[in-house]
Amino acid sequence: MMQACEPASDTSDGRLIVITTIPPIYSFTKNITGDTANVENLLPHGAEPHDYSFGPADIKKVSKAQIIIKNGLGLETWLDKLLASAAENAAAIGQELFVVDSSSGIDVMDNDPHIWLSPARAVTQVKNIRDALIRVDTVHAETYARNAAYYIARLQTLSNEITASISTFKRKEFVAFHSAFKYFADDYGLDQAAVIQKSPGIESSPTGIARVMDIIRERDIKVIFSEPGSSHKIVNSIAGDLGLEVFALDTLETGSLSKDWYENKMRANLEVLKIALNK
Numbered sequence: 001m002m003q004a005c006e007p008a009s010d011t012s013d014g015r016l017i018v019i020t021t022i023p024p025i026y027s028f029t030k031n032i033t034g035d036t037a038n039v040e041n042l043l044p045h046g047a048e049p050h051d052y053s054f055g056p057a058d059i060k061k062v063s064k065a066q067i068i069i070k071n072g073l074g075l076e077t078w079l080d081k082l083l084a085s086a087a088e089n090a091a092a093i094g095q096e097l098f099v100v101d102s103s104s105g106i107d108v109m110d111n112d113p114h115i116w117l118s119p120a121r122a123v124t125q126v127k128n129i130r131d132a133l134i135r136v137d138t139v140h141a142e143t144y145a146r147n148a149a150y151y152i153a154r155l156q157t158l159s160n161e162i163t164a165s166i167s168t169f170k171r172k173e174f175v176a177f178h179s180a181f182k183y184f185a186d187d188y189g190l191d192q193a194a195v196i197q198k199s200p201g202i203e204s205s206p207t208g209i210a211r212v213m214d215i216i217r218e219r220d221i222k223v224i225f226s227e228p229g230s231s232h233k234i235v236n237s238i239a240g241d242l243g244l245e246v247f248a249l250d251t252l253e254t255g256s257l258s259k260d261w262y263e264n265k266m267r268a269n270l271e272v273l274k275i276a277l278n279k
Ligand SMILES: [Zn+2]
Pocket: 050, 114, 178, 179, 180, 200, 251, 253
């Protein structure tokens, strides 16, 4: 959601201050702004966005910004509280904050927030971010539009690569660690047959795990995916019991901040999938 348009106010170096919540949104935004705006990511390296606990430093960071861009769809459950605290600070320094929901207009499956894992849907996020930047910082509209067009073309190339590669895979079904790859699967012809945890940190019941193991047996699934930074105990135990191979698939919820990061990570995931689903 975005509020009405106002010209960008003064910042220390005159550039618009933009805050993003997670690294994929940082990559999208940075590709649109280049050096025209000052883009910072809110979550520190390694912080999990589903259940982030913000502190005074985050409130301070947001108070100084003109735009905050979130993924949306309930990923940042903690954000409204943070924005309320920051609004008091921002009002004190006469700053207005525009909140941009990058998920606007995207077809949603079961309230699942992991839209960025499908480059096809990420294109819509990039368009939403572009439009918000243009509304708030009209002076640089042309730069934002041009950069966004270039980046969208790159995401389309990535998307085509994924489609072409996956069409050759021997297997289409997989088990993921947490329910993050539904959009990716839906857009590129794979099937996320089961997940071990509905959301990170929410342990499955023994019945839930038994059900996952039934699905793996029924569908003759050979590989199981873990995630960097998640506990692999349950994955290893299921894999051990059923004789499966374990591969790590990155949900891109934490990571480094750079323009190329998103595309690099998606290509790295594709390489993992290519090996795992051709077993
Ligand atoms: Zn997630």
